[in-house]
Amino acid sequence: MREALSEWRPLVDEEIERLLAREMTDDDFANLFGEPRFAYDTDALNEALIEPTWDLLDRGGKRWRPVLFLKIVEGLGYDPHEYLPYATIPEILHTGTIVVDDVEDGASLRRGEEAIHHRYGTDVALNAGNALYFVPLKIVSANPADLSSEQQLAVYEMLTFELNRTHLGQGTDIVWHNQCNIDISEDEYLEMSACKTGCLGRIAGRLAALVTNQPTAVEGALAGYAESLSIAFQIGDDILDVKNSLDEAGAFGKAFGNDIREGKRTLMTIHAVQEGTEAQSERLEEILTADAVADDEIREVIEILQTTDSVEYARERALEFAADARSHLDDLDLVPAVEDDLREFTRFVIERER
Amino acid sequence: MREALSEWRPLVDEEIERLLAREMTDDDFANLFGEPRFAYDTDALNEALIEPTWDLLDRGGKRWRPVLFLKIVEGLGYDPHEYLPYATIPEILHTGTIVVDDVEDGASLRRGEEAIHHRYGTDVALNAGNALYFVPLKIVSANPADLSSEQQLAVYEMLTFELNRTHLGQGTDIVWHNQCNIDISEDEYLEMSACKTGCLGRIAGRLAALVTNQPTAVEGALAGYAESLSIAFQIGDDILDVKNSLDEAGAFGKAFGNDIREGKRTLMTIHAVQEGTEAQSERLEEILTADAVADDEIREVIEILQTTDSVEYARERALEFAADARSHLDDLDLVPAVEDDLREFTRFVIERER
Numbered sequence: 146m147r148e149a150l151s152e153w154r155p156l157v158d159e160e161i162e163r164l165l166a167r168e169m170t171d172d173d174f175a176n177l178f179g180e181p182r183f184a185y186d187t188d189a190l191n192e193a194l195i196e197p198t199w200d201l202l203d204r205g206g207k208r209w210r211p212v213l214f215l216k217i218v219e220g221l222g223y224d225p226h227e228y229l230p231y232a233t234i235p236e237i238l239h240t241g242t243i244v245v246d247d248v249e250d251g252a253s254l255r256r257g258e259e260a261i262h263h264r265y266g267t268d269v270a271l272n273a274g275n276a277l278y279f280v281p282l283k284i285v286s287a288n289p290a291d292l293s294s295e296q297q298l299a300v301y302e303m304l305t306f307e308l309n310r311t312h313l314g315q316g317t318d319i320v321w322h323n324q325c326n327i328d329i330s331e332d333e334y335l336e337m338s339a340c341k342t343g344c345l346g347r348i349a350g351r352l353a354a355l356v357t358n359q360p361t362a363v364e365g366a367l368a369g370y371a372e373s374l375s376i377a378f379q380i381g382d383d384i385l386d387v388k389n390s391l392d393e394a395g396a397f398g399k400a401f402g403n404d405i406r407e408g409k410r411t412l413m414t415i416h417a418v419q420e421g422t423e424a425q426s427e428r429l430e431e432i433l434t435a436d437a438v439a440d441d442e443i444r445e446v447i448e449i450l451q452t453t454d455s456v457e458y459a460r461e462r463a464l465e466f467a468a469d470a471r472s473h474l475d476d477l478d479l480v481p482a483v484e485d486d487l488r489e490f491t492r493f494v495i496e497r498e499r
Numbered sequence: 500m501r502e503a504l505s506e507w508r509p510l511v512d513e514e515i516e517r518l519l520a521r522e523m524t525d526d527d528f529a530n531l532f533g534e535p536r537f538a539y540d541t542d543a544l545n546e547a548l549i550e551p552t553w554d555l556l557d558r559g560g561k562r563w564r565p566v567l568f569l570k571i572v573e574g575l576g577y578d579p580h581e582y583l584p585y586a587t588i589p590e591i592l593h594t595g596t597i598v599v600d601d602v603e604d605g606a607s608l609r610r611g612e613e614a615i616h617h618r619y620g621t622d623v624a625l626n627a628g629n630a631l632y633f634v635p636l637k638i639v640s641a642n643p644a645d646l647s648s649e650q651q652l653a654v655y656e657m658l659t660f661e662l663n664r665t666h667l668g669q670g671t672d673i674v675w676h677n678q679c680n681i682d683i684s685e686d687e688y689l690e691m692s693a694c695k696t697g698c699l700g701r702i703a704g705r706l707a708a709l710v711t712n713q714p715t716a717v718e719g720a721l722a723g724y725a726e727s728l729s730i731a732f733q734i735g736d737d738i739l740d741v742k743n744s745l746d747e748a749g750a751f752g753k754a755f756g757n758d759i760r761e762g763k764r765t766l767m768t769i770h771a772v773q774e775g776t777e778a779q780s781e782r783l784e785e786i787l788t789a790d791a792v793a794d795d796e797i798r799e800v801i802e803i804l805q806t807t808d809s810v811e812y813a814r815e816r817a818l819e820f821a822a823d824a825r826s827h828l829d830d831l832d833l834v835p836a837v838e839d840d841l842r843e844f845t846r847f848v849i850e851r852e853r
Binding site: 174177178179181182183184185186189190192193194245248249250251266267268269271272273275276278279280282283285286294295297298301302305306308309310312313315316317319320321322323324329330331332333335336337339372 | 528531532533535536537538539540543544546547548599602603604605620621622623625626627629630632633634636637639640648649651652655656659660662663664666667669670671673674675676677678683684685686687689690691693726
């Protein structure tokens, strides 16, 4: 899968550029969005939509959702090259969500540089981020690979379903943060994660099924695979943040204990609240809901996570979700070499080191 | 049309409440958004999505887009009651856009009360506003009035088209504001207005055509009617802001010269820049791009708008758009009494006093 990521990534980026050129002309805007009735201000539109989008896209990102889509298409026995435009859908949506999430979370950095709203202003960032929620729907209307109208409708309904749920996940997470609530049930936490992170993964899986016209059961299995993979990925990410903090402890000037500083709820903090002593739970609540957190306090949280075995617990749960993801592959009849890659990917999302 | 507004408004609100109850239960969330895989935090979801939405809806608003939709359905010879769920689509979308626009514009008031992001926080407001972009798509999936799958697909494609264009309009307006550019061509201004304001009107018109399965020419004429009506409405709104400032000049503690204070580009300011002396254009630029504007400066802008005949010019253009809207009705074969209402509405949007 690591090879697939580096092999397909440039093709995905080319495809995004085919849709949204780095500098759009009058004709590009008219082709994508329809002829103006009067006249577009093309310079303003490039500044409003295209510059901030490419700034963020050019900072990297793994593009794992488009590559997941392409690998699944390949696994189902189809040529991924024919479906490349659809691969951009989850990536463009993801790009939109991170711009908006950074405004919502008050984040100042993204991929090692200024957050988009810091560089371009909150107004430009939000409007561009929101525009990226709707641009991918244009791909469905343009109908590359000549889907039937039933397939197109199914794609719209799938996107409607998943994009609604992403907002449930994000909304829940925001309210927990604002309420200073850290006593959350594991099921509520996992639902939040399934909605907030899982839905974009599910889009990649379900889209691959829909564009190749698979039966509902296949779509369901691919959705299940992608959702559990995404949850495992998220838990892996959260563990990595703690591990990096442990290993580097502020060395290299690298950000340290980011998630703790932001008071992020993770499977680890939820487990620690449940398993820790009353004193430990109280300290966790104090530190995770504080406006400013000292380095010593970050070390204290990490120690609580360790003494309650919460990092190990989260790792086990991540392994369970990875296993659940693989179990969905058992229900499918994929090209064997590709199936191996998809299985390996469920390990990679937990084992990866960055 | 005024009667239609007061007659249909409560039915529209009931219908919104049928979709989004004022306090949603576990089952309500599951019915609307799908069963949870683990467990929803229902309290958090109500707080994140439902409270801010109803707070804003309960503040009023004319609901003219849903009523326009219903009147057109009636004019086409169908029973509006059967299509009530669809009437909520433009209103819910409109509600989402004003929450987000208020964040983007840094507005502090909306419908006489605190802007939603001031009351609930920027994070909650943005996520709720964005959620309202996707909730109405659920209505299309639920398929009330049993549309054919071709009709459903056409509705999705129409919404995709129009919602993309609203972001072009808003993006253009934001960039003008940030660039301190007040020297805009009238065509660029009208395009911005057609995109930003016109698209939500077009949704009402096109939706009425699509759910009743009209030929493309009818959909086009209704889109044209609704777009020109919306532009006339917007120009009327801008004129009203100047008129209220003239009449009341700060009396009754009412906000005075709001648009000028915010540096809003309007057809009047654009005309004044083009027709005024160099000194007048410079003063307009200074005042409209200033961070803080004194009451004297508002009076100065109004005086420039008057000496350049810009208010009168805008009024003439609004009348032309209203006439253009009516000309689209000539192409249609609507129920005569309803057609009269739709014609009267093109006058109301300019003549109204608030």
